[in-house]
Amino acid sequence: xxxxxxxxWDATGRPYLDxxxxxWCNVLGYGHPRWVEAIQRQTAKLAHVGAHFPTEEVDEALSxxxxxxxxxxxxxxxLNTGSEAVELALKMAxxxxxxxxxxxxxxxxxxxTTYALSLSEAGRAAPYLPRLGxxxxxxxxxxxxxxxxxxxxxxxxxxxxxxxTLANGGKGRIAAVLYEPVMAVGGVIVPPPGYGxxxxxxxxxxxALLIAEEVTTGLGxxxxxxxxxxxxxxxxxxxxxxxxxxGLPVSAVVTTQAVEAECQPILRHVQSHQNxxxxxxxxxxxxxxxxEEHLVQRAAEQGAYLLKGLxxxxxxxxxxxDVRGRGLMLGVELEGKRAAEGTAxxxxxxxxxxxxxYKPQTATFRLFPPYVISTQEIDRFLAAFEDALRAQ
Ligand SMILES: Cc1ncc(COP(=O)(O)O)c(C=O)c1O
Numbered sequence: 001x002x003x004x005x006x007x008x009w010d011a012t013g014r015p016y017l018d019x020x021x022x023x024w025c026n027v028l029g030y031g032h033p034r035w036v037e038a039i040q041r042q043t044a045k046l047a048h049v050g051a052h053f054p055t056e057e058v059d060e061a062l063s064x065x066x067x068x069x070x071x072x073x074x075x076x077x078x079l080n081t082g083s084e085a086v087e088l089a090l091k092m093a094x095x096x097x098x099x100x101x102x103x104x105x106x107x108x109x110x111x112x113t114t115y116a117l118s119l120s121e122a123g124r125a126a127p128y129l130p131r132l133g134x135x136x137x138x139x140x141x142x143x144x145x146x147x148x149x150x151x152x153x154x155x156x157x158x159x160x161x162x163x164x165t166l167a168n169g170g171k172g173r174i175a176a177v178l179y180e181p182v183m184a185v186g187g188v189i190v191p192p193p194g195y196g197x198x199x200x201x202x203x204x205x206x207x208a209l210l211i212a213e214e215v216t217t218g219l220g221x222x223x224x225x226x227x228x229x230x231x232x233x234x235x236x237x238x239x240x241x242x243x244x245x246x247g248l249p250v251s252a253v254v255t256t257q258a259v260e261a262e263c264q265p266i267l268r269h270v271q272s273h274q275n276x277x278x279x280x281x282x283x284x285x286x287x288x289x290x291x292e293e294h295l296v297q298r299a300a301e302q303g304a305y306l307l308k309g310l311x312x313x314x315x316x317x318x319x320x321x322d323v324r325g326r327g328l329m330l331g332v333e334l335e336g337k338r339a340a341e342g343t344a345x346x347x348x349x350x351x352x353x354x355x356x357x358y359k360p361q362t363a364t365f366r367l368f369p370p371y372v373i374s375t376q377e378i379d380r381f382l383a384a385f386e387d388a389l390r391a392q
Contacts, residue, residue, distance in 0.1 A: 002030075003018070003026075003029075003030025003031060004029075004030050004031050005029045005030060005031075005370075005372065006018055006019075006029050006030075006369060006370050006372065006373050006374075006377055007030070008030065008355070014353065015353055016350075016353045016354065016355050017353060017354050017355065017377055017380065017381060018030075018355045018369070018370070019354060019355055019356050019367045019368070019369040019373075019381060020355050020356065020357055020366070020367075020368055020369070021368055021369055021370045022247060023242070024184070024216055024221070024242050024368040025242040025243065025245065025246065025247050026246060026247045026370050027219065027220065027221070027242075027243040027246050027286075027290075027295070027299075027370055027371050028246045028247075028286065028289060028290075028295070028370060028371070028372060029370040029371075029372040029373075030247075030370075032246070032289065032372075034285060034288075034289055035246055035247075035282075035285060035286065035289065038281055038282065038285040039248070039278075039281075039282065041281075042057070042277065042278050042281040042282075043278065045277075046277045046278075047276065047277065047278040048272075048273065048276045048277070048278060049276075049277060051270060051274040051275045051276075055275075055277040055280060056277075057277035057278075057279075057280030057281040057284065058078060058275045058277060058279075058280035059280075060280060060281075060284040061076075061078060061279070061280040061281075061283035061284040061287075062076055064283065064284045064287040064288065065252070065254065065283070065287070067287070067291070068219075068225045068226075068287060068291075069225075069226075069238075069254065070234045072234055072256050073234065073235075073238055073254045073255065073256060074254075074256070074257060075254065075255050075256065075257060075259075075260040076252050076253065076254040076255075077252065077253055077269075077274060077275060078250060078251070078252050078274065078275050078276070078279040078280060078283060079250075079251045079252065079253065079271070079273075079274060079279075080249040080250065080251060080271075080273050080279070081111070081241065081249055081251055082111055082215030082216075082239065082241030082242060082251050083110070083111025083112045083113040083116045083117075084111075084113060084251060084271070085215070085239045085240070085241055085251040085252060085253045086110045086111045086113075086115075086116040086178075086211075086213060086215070086239055087111070087113055087115050087116055088253045088269050089176070089211045089213075089237045089239050089253050090102065090115055090116075090119075090175075090176060090178075090211070091267055091269065092209075092237060092253070092255060092259060092263050092267060093175040093176035093208070093209045093211060093236075093237060094133070094175040094176070095262065095263045095266050095267040096175075096209060096259045096262035096263055097172075097174075097175045097176075097207060097208060097209060097262075098172070098175075099172055099173050099174055099175040099207065099208065100133035100134060100173075100175060101133060101134040101135070101136060101166075101173045101174040101175060101208075102119060102133060102134070102135055102136070102174070102175060102176050102177075102178065103135075103136045103137075103138060103163060103166070103174055103176070103177040103178065103203070103206075103208065104119045104120075104135060104136070104137055104138070104177075104178045105137070105138050105139075105140050105141075105178070105179065105180070105183065105186075106121060106137050106138065106139055106140045106186075107121050107140040107142075107183055107185075107186030107187065107189065108120055108121060108140075108178065108180060108183060108185075108186060108213075109121065109122055109183075109184065109185030109186065110178060110213060110215075111215070114129060114130065114132075115132050117129060118130065118131060118132060118135075119135060119178065120185075121185075121186065122185070133175075134173070136162060136163075136166065136174070138159055138160065138162055138163055139158075139159045140159070140183060140186055140189055141157075141159050141189065141191040141192060141195050142189055143192050144322060146158070146159075147159055148161075152192060153192075154192075155194075157194070157195065157198055159195075160195075160198055160199065160202060163177070163199070163202045163203075163206070164202060166202075166206050167202045167205035167206045170207075171205075171206060171207025172207055173206070173207075174203070174206040174207065174208040175208055175209065176203075176208050176209050176210070176211050176237070177199060177200075177202075177203040177206075177208050177209075177210050177211065178211050178213050179196065179199055179210060179211065179212060179213060179235075180213045180214075180216070180217065180227070181196065181212065181214065181217045181222065181226070181227025181228055181230060181231060182216075182217050182222060182227055182325070182326050182329055184215075184216035184217070184329065184366075184368075186362065187331055187333065187359070187362030187363075187364040187366075188324060188325050188329060188330065188331025188364060188366055190324050190325065190326055191231075195231070196228065196230075196231025196232070196233050197231060197232060197233055200233045200235070209235075209236035209237055209259065210233070210235045210236050210237070211235060211236070211237045211238075211239060212226070212227065212228045212235035212237070212238045212239065213239050214226055214227055214228070214238060214239055214240055214241075215239055215240065215241035215242055215251070216241070216242060216329070216368070217326075217329065218238070218239075218240040218241070218242075218243060218244070219240060219242075219243035219244055219286070219287070219290065219296075220243060220290055220295060220296035220299050220327070220371060221243060221299065221327055221328060221329050221368065221371075222299075222326040222327040222329055223296065223297075223299050223300030223301075223303050223304075223326060223327030223328070224296065224300070224327070225296055226238070227326070230326065236255065236256060236259055237253065237254070237255045237259060238253070238254040238255070239251070239252075239253055239254075240252045240253075240254065243286070244282075244283050244286055244287075245279075245282055245283070245286070246282070246286045246289075248282055250279045250282050250283055252283065290371075293372075295371040295372065296371070298371050298372070299327045299328045299371040300327050302328060302369075302371070302373055302374075302375070302378065303325070303326070303327040303328040303329070303330065305375060305378055306328070306330060306367065306369075306373075306378050306381075306382075307323065307325060307330055309378065309379075309382040310323045310330065310332055310367075310382070310385075311323050313332075313382065313385065313386055313389065314332070316386075317389050318335075319334055319335045319338045319341075320332055320333075320334060320389075321333050321334055321335045321336075321363075325367075328367075328368060328369055328371060328373070329367075329368055330366070330367045330368075331364045331365065331366055331367070332364065332365040332367075333362070333363055333364045333365075334363045334364070334365075335363075336363060338363075339360045339363035340360060341392055342358045342360060342363060342365065343358060343360060344392065345358070345365075345385075345388045345389060345392060346358035346365070348387075348388035348391060349384060349385065349388050352384045352387070352388065353384075354381055354384050354385075
């Protein structure tokens with residue numbers, strides 16, 4: 001296989017337009033020349049040296065993060081995968097607060113490692129996973145199908161009732177609330193306005209830290225640098241993955257000086273590739289490219305264009321029950337009774353050379369293309385999608 005821009009070619013030379021950016025990672029598309037050059041130069045210079053040596057590459061990545069983050073979030077460590085970064089964020093929250101409870105949202109996905117998966121919907125019933133500490137699960141903010149049967153607009157946020165009860169019980173039991181600004185794996189669930197701020201307020205009343213889990217939403221995917229910006233809040237801990245490596249395994253945990261100070265004497269997290277100069281070079285390069293090529297703005301614009309096209313399709317095909325998303329993180333949900341037909345539509349799209357994702361469990365097509373996708377490529381996809389829907 002090989003890739004260029006938004007296209008991958010299979011072993012037989014057949015091209016596919018990739019509207020998933022790999023596993024939502026290749027935000028610059030395939031083979032971006034500046035990314036390739038930075039990798040080549042850095043591997044020749046110094047890929048790995050051990051986390052105890054400070055390097056200019058990590059310093060540069062820290063200062064690039066400083067350019068795009070609120071000033072309070074000024075402590076960071078670079079790791080490899082999103083799952084690992086979530087694990088560290090959880091350890092930090094438990095250390096800093098001295099509490100063990102974690103609040104998660106149903107339908108959430110936080111990673112494949114033991115603790116992260118045990119908190120995720122996907123690992124909820126897995127018999128091979130240990131349960132670590134107390135876990136509280138809040139219903140997902142799926143307003144069109146409100147778990148409490150309310151209709152939008154709703155100012156009560158019944159999906160937060162359990163957290164309200166926890167907050168009324170005082171501080172000391174909950175270490176963290178894990179929040180995805182847009183829930184990716186759960187089916188591109190966009191919380192309603194005001195949700196994030198209330199979540200943060202209630203977390204603080206519990207004495208808990210708000211962890212913004214931005215493995216998928218971070219670094220421009222939603223059309224802003226970070227998903228929490230849409231919600232008008234600054235989290236206590238931020239987890240970044242996928243986009244920061246643009247196809248290579250880089251992740252980061254960012255926090256405040258105050259949280260770091262609480263963790264410093266107790267928490268140890270050391271692994272072989274922590275703060276590698278290679279990771280630092282990639283993170284710094286990816287942020288520079290996103291800045292200089294205005295790709296976050298582009299994700300917002302191309303996302304709006306794709307969303308508009310999908311909404312036009314949903315006005316023609318009533319079984320496209322909901323079209324939603326932010327930036328280039330979009331979902332098209334089918335009517336529940338036609339969920340199985342989505343798989344056939346997905347196959348048809350693949351046969352026509354378009355890579356999207358469809359899960360019958362959520363009845364939702366997911367589209368998370370590279371930020372460099374062109375208007376012509378979007379038009380080509382929309383025409384193929386309509387064709388595949390018509391054949392249904
Ligand atoms: C929201 C979210 N969190 C965490 C992860 C895990 O990241 P990784 O696969 O890099 O470990 C994913 C992966 O899809 C994700 O979507």
